[in-house]
Amino acid sequence: MDKSSNDPRTRREEYAEATRQALLAAGREIFAREGYQAAGIEAISRAARVTRGAFYHHFEDKKALFDAVVVSLQSEAAARVQEISKGKAKLWDRLYTGVDAYLDVSIEPAYSRIVVQEGPVVLGNARFAEIEEKFPMALLKATLKVLKREGELIFDDIDLLGHMLDAVICELSIMLPTSTDQRRTRARGRKIIEAMLDSFRRK
Amino acid sequence: MDKSSNDPRTRREEYAEATRQALLAAGREIFAREGYQAAGIEAISRAARVTRGAFYHHFEDKKALFDAVVVSLQSEAAARVQEISKGKAKLWDRLYTGVDAYLDVSIEPAYSRIVVQEGPVVLGNARFAEIEEKFPMALLKATLKVLKREGELIFDDIDLLGHMLDAVICELSIMLPTSTDQRRTRARGRKIIEAMLDSFRRK
DNA sequence: TATTTCACATACTTTAAGTATTTCATATTC
DNA sequence: GAATATGAAATACTTAAAGTATGTGAAATA
Numbered sequence: 001m002d003k004s005s006n007d008p009r010t011r012r013e014e015y016a017e018a019t020r021q022a023l024l025a026a027g028r029e030i031f032a033r034e035g036y037q038a039a040g041i042e043a044i045s046r047a048a049r050v051t052r053g054a055f056y057h058h059f060e061d062k063k064a065l066f067d068a069v070v071v072s073l074q075s076e077a078a079a080r081v082q083e084i085s086k087g088k089a090k091l092w093d094r095l096y097t098g099v100d101a102y103l104d105v106s107i108e109p110a111y112s113r114i115v116v117q118e119g120p121v122v123l124g125n126a127r128f129a130e131i132e133e134k135f136p137m138a139l140l141k142a143t144l145k146v147l148k149r150e151g152e153l154i155f156d157d158i159d160l161l162g163h164m165l166d167a168v169i170c171e172l173s174i175m176l177p178t179s180t181d182q183r184r185t186r187a188r189g190r191k192i193i194e195a196m197l198d199s200f201r202r203k
Numbered sequence: 204m205d206k207s208s209n210d211p212r213t214r215r216e217e218y219a220e221a222t223r224q225a226l227l228a229a230g231r232e233i234f235a236r237e238g239y240q241a242a243g244i245e246a247i248s249r250a251a252r253v254t255r256g257a258f259y260h261h262f263e264d265k266k267a268l269f270d271a272v273v274v275s276l277q278s279e280a281a282a283r284v285q286e287i288s289k290g291k292a293k294l295w296d297r298l299y300t301g302v303d304a305y306l307d308v309s310i311e312p313a314y315s316r317i318v319v320q321e322g323p324v325v326l327g328n329a330r331f332a333e334i335e336e337k338f339p340m341a342l343l344k345a346t347l348k349v350l351k352r353e354g355e356l357i358f359d360d361i362d363l364l365g366h367m368l369d370a371v372i373c374e375l376s377i378m379l380p381t382s383t384d385q386r387r388t389r390a391r392g393r394k395i396i397e398a399m400l401d402s403f404r405r406k
Numbered sequence: 407t408a409t410t411t412c413a414c415a416t417a418c419t420t421t422a423a424g425t426a427t428t429t430c431a432t433a434t435t436c
Numbered sequence: 437g438a439a440t441a442t443g444a445a446a447t448a449c450t451t452a453a454a455g456t457a458t459g460t461g462a463a464a465t466a
Contacts, residue, residue: 012432053446121324157391164395167374168367175366188360192367199398215463219413256415
């Protein structure tokens with residue numbers, strides 16, 4: 001589930017891993033609150049109760065930490081979406097519960113700001129797509145592919161459809177927090193998503 | 204059409220306006236090529252053949268220039284979309300030619316990077332939405348509203364629908380440049396957009 | 407022609423990222 | 437178990453770029 005074999009054997013490795021995690025957590029917090037540009041390495045290090053020296057020991061530069069934070073957020077998000085949707089027997093159920101779960105994650109401030117909003121800009125589209133390929137959207141696309149294989153969904157370019165679906169979910173997640181009636185807005189957003197997908201559904 | 208009363212009367216004002224425009228043009232170029240963060244004020248000023256002193260005379264700070272560049276890009280984009288779609292008598296034609304024209308604009312490197320990708324992050328969602336409210340998406344939403352008024356379109360929250368439409372167009376504009384068969388991808392993207400909108404079309 | 411104004415230049419300050427060097431606890435070797 | 441080696445983290449330094457304060461000269465105004 002995690003990256004391969006990271007069990008700290010010696011006490012020194014244990015400590016080091018702990019401060020690495022502390023930096024990661026501090027980064028997540030401060031990137032979420034202040035944004036990439038305004039988040040100072042000094043502030044992040046202080047929040048992790050170390051100096052900038054420790055920071056540069058564990059991470060190449062600021063961008064490397066941000067990258068690691070995005071990966072961890074995506075990894076957690078994927079796990080949660082998976083957990084919720086995997087039970088469903090009917091494919092369409094699995095897809096739509098996945099969409100809902102993904103939306104729930106996307107609304108959370110840290111995920112919204114770090115992954116959805118700043119991720120592509122800070123890391124660049126290429127690198128960001130690379131990360132996405134492994135985690136959250138990959139799940140949706142996987143289900144879409146199964147639906148296509150089963151003949152339930154008729155569309156040639158599942159990758160494209162997946163990205164469009166993703167775009168709609170992300171935009172919705174950005175609008176939701178400022179919406180006056182979130183429940184209603186969410187229901188309407190879901191309608192739009194259904195409209196998009198159902199038109200390619202086998203009749 | 205432009206901001207109110209900007210005719211330079213004296214020769215000094217004329218010169219000043221010219222260097223302001225030069226800075227704006229240089230900013231557009233360098234922001235597009237290097238991105239906001241990597242674009243140095245020094246480099247922008249040099250490209251406009253002035254010093255940083257001149258820059259700070261005309262703009263509060265780097266962000267202010269970026270803001271002005273976004274506004275000018277949005278203004279031009281809106282004008283072009285308007286020009287192309289206004290002729291159409293049938294409302295649905297007007298909408299879809301508008302969508303196509305908007306997509307054409309969004310593909311252009313400067314618009315794509317500065318407005319679509321970096322705009323919301325650099326200026327913040329609130330300010331970016333404020334700008335959007337006046338220009339490009341406003342046109343689409345206007346047409347959507349007319350369609351609703353005419354009973355052609357049945358959906359409660361046109362603002363939401365407009366944003367979703369916008370999100371899909373923007374995502375498509377990001378994917379298109381790296382697509383192997385752009386014509387085909389674009390056609391498929393259009394299919395998805397049609398699917399989204401047609402399901403709310405009066406039958 | 408004297409005086410003011412303002413567009414722009416020059417010189418300086420500040421901030422934050424990044425680098426080089428040092429220290430000290432833990433781990434390893436003999 | 438004393439001697440040595442390693443590497444996690446601290447400290448001290450360098451660099452780059454944004455932003456500020458002040459100066460200057462050409463064009464406007466009186």
